[in-house]
Amino acid sequence: MVEMVVLCLVLVPLFLLIPILGKYIHIRQQSQQATRSAAWEATSARSYAVPSNAQVRPQLIARHFGAADSRITSTAPSTTAERLDDPLLNTFSDQPLLQRSDITLNAYRNDREPGIMGKLSGLISKLPGPFPPNERGLITARMDMRIRDLRTADGSAAAYLEPFDTIGLRMQTSSTLLTDPWNAAGAGITGNNPRSVKAQIRNMVPTSNLEQGAQMLKGVSSLPLFGVLGDLKPGHIEPDVVPMDKLERYAPRP
Template structure:
């Protein structure tokens, strides 16, 4: 004998309530938070790459063989000055002009991009996700919400050893290059905990590392180039008074005019000289026209 089927009134409603309570609503709360964590990670990656790439343009200290004369410009910037540019370049609101000299005051509560702000406390407005490095936040300190490390060392591995030996072999000429130009940078930030359990004890730390070999050859103008390469020109060691006198005597002979010191300049270095095809007026015949 078959038992009668009982109608389960309200079953779909109960399932919907359970699904909304334990799945949908938590996801609606957590997904925006996790998306902004991804934004923080992306900003950290950009900042670490920037810190490393800046060393291809700005030197940290005076390079070797830099001549002491007027008219030279050395692009030099300390690690701290580079770090102070990070919030303005990567954490601030959209639509602001980037400049190396900021006239306005930075504020971690007002200046940061919306992707770096979220409601982390119940019944409060959105706050900056990046946690302060101090017990009492210093919102006007551009270095308050992230930490950074920066180090320059020798290129690791077989390539670094080969370069070191090559430069070492040339050291007897007085030639030298900076060999500590393999820069490692790291940007790290602590994230505010969310007020909902179990996310109130996450204590997340977002970090990004970058490494770059910034060529030690970068020179501060043509005079610096000349100082560095002149000793590598072997005929430079023949540029002495005895040989110049011999050149002058040989220049008296009709077929020896090209040997005169004014014509045959031993050890002569001109870092600004250009190929003939680069000296033409662009757009004319045989010059891009």
């Protein structure tokens, strides 16, 4: 009996902490996935602007800290419940390890690329016109997780699991992506859209300045031996043709 009591003093806390350590790892993986998603949301923003934290945070919580069988929707469901739907975020005493208010999405940060690549992108941004990439095109998303200390079923500190009853564990993850994926608004064959493929590539093609002068060649195309000159198109830029089903339908102009 005495030996069993001594063994239980060691084995019972050990058996209780092994699943808790697994849940800590689970929270770490969830936070890493949520941080990558936060950075991606900023990269693929429709308005070319970084979204607000109030807009992204509910989506991250619903998608990465909800039940595994929940549906992924474009708009996060509104809720005031503190407890998260993922059952792995609860302890052996049915106390929460992580709640909604414990998840913080910090403000996005835009930085320049480090080293020589940052200097080269800075030189490219000096070109006239709207040619990307963005000089400060690296965006960093950072999340903080405040892990709750272990409690018994009545909410008191689980002193027999010291120091996990007062450890005050916190996790922090970050992810960085290049935010300017060009986002060209159409080929630019017609009109003068500054975000079109043609407008952005034009600054990289010095001969594009000859495109207007090429109109003069049409005047001599009717002369013998000079007809072929009318077919020349110096400086002409022809963006790649994209199938219609691959293009997103833009909103009509006001």
